[in-house]
Amino acid sequence: MTKTLKELAQLVGGECRGPEDLPLSGINAIDQAGPHEITFVTRPKFARRVEQSRAGAFIVSPHLGHLGRPLLITDDPYLAYAKIAEVFAPPLWRWPGVSNQAYLGNACRLGEQVSIAPFVWIGDNVSLGDRAILLPGVVVGNGVSIGADVVLHPNVTIRDGCTIGNRVIIHGGAVIGADGFGFAPDRESFHKIPQLGSVVIEDDVEIGANCTIDRGALGDTRICRGVKIDNLVQVAHNVVIGENSIIVAQVGISGSTQVGRNVMLAGQVGLVGHITIGDGVRIGAQSGVSNSVPAGQTVMGSPVLPHGEFLRMITVQKKLPEMYNRIKVLEKQVAKLSLALAKE
Structure with missing residues (x-):
């Protein structure tokens, strides 16, 4: 099955930025997609991978609309990816009717x-x-x-x-x-x-x-x-x-x-x-x-x-070995002071 970039944009209610008639026949990961496949970018930190990708088009959010590649711009790229993946997913295998072996x-x-x-x-x-x-x-x-x-x-x-x-x-x-x-x-x-x-x-x-x-x-x-x-x-x-x-x-x-x-x-x-x-x-x-x-x-x-309380507890737990060692040192110091006071 082949869909144009414009058709996919209309499917998800997004904006097409690039050649509207760009043919796309599948969806794939950003590092595996080919020229006739679309991929998606959900986080700004992955935007740098767009330049290295061979994908034909990219599903992105509005704040990545400046990228110089064919784009499908939508407020929710992950949801758009899910809907477009449905289009290209192979149909589920089904037995024709009722098997005589059932x-x-x-x-x-x-x-x-x-x-x-x-x-x-x-x-x-x-x-x-x-x-x-x-x-x-x-x-x-x-x-x-x-x-x-x-x-x-x-x-x-x-x-x-x-x-x-x-x-x-x-x-x-x-x-x-x-x-x-x-x-x-x-x-x-x-x-x-x-x-x-x-x-x-x-x-x-x-x-x-x-x-x-x-x-x-x-x-x-x-x-x-x-x-x-x-x-x-x-x-x-x-x-x-x-x-x-x-x-x-x-x-x-x-x-x-x-x-x-x-x-x-x-x-x-x-x-x-x-x-x-x-x-x-x-x-x-x-x-x-x-x-x-x-x-x-x-x-x-x-x-x-x-x-929030759990995160604070974890922060303290990481310091427990150091705190334990400090307490042992303090205990020894207190014992020495107590002994010295007892002799006076």
Whole structure:
């Protein structure tokens, strides 16, 4: 596919500065792009790389509009890059129709233009929306409802009774609706608690590879509209993640925790159970959260502290070896003074 610079500018609502009819057939990194590809510059410190780049055109913000190369100028170059990348991205492979090597249970309801690849297993009473794509190795349990334009990548498992909304993408190896981790102590052993709830994933959610989202013990685990979850994330039973939140890789969320809207959990954050994370909270990487966090706060550390306080603490920690040595010297001096005073 080839688009002119003007066409791409119109697509993202940007300004074209340079030959409007410049043909572009792809997008690439600034140090790898060729004459028929467009690239992007998001920070002024990277502007010096424009001169060395072979790219045909550059997506830049207005304060870089002076660069002497063909430009697509927009207030948000990163968002423009995302939209243009969609144009040049190769279409997702899809099996034409329903493979005769797939298994479909009883009373399944299939929408129009569905794609079910070989070696997909679908249980009884499953509903599959229009244009849904199920790639090889997908397992869908009994009574599952899947919306329109859903993509389930290879080896995704959707357990019985779960609900998947529209335009949801789930990457390979993810398991939706496994049993929550519930066991009642019984003297020297543990008695398994049946997990009778389900998982509800709302519209426009994306779930990364090898994530696990457990069903509720009673009631549902819920991933609300627009949530984006990175790879290797564990969401325990009865967790609720609010709309448009971002959950980065290796986060673990314990049972019955409520995560608000527009929350960002950075990599390897751990949340204990039965707490509430307010709307708009930002939690830094590798933080351990043992108490609820009010809305709008930015915190990090283990246990978490407000961001500014955490940075001050880290500054002091770096000086601890020096402070320790000074204290040892002072202790010796005090001991000598005390001994001298005692002799007088």
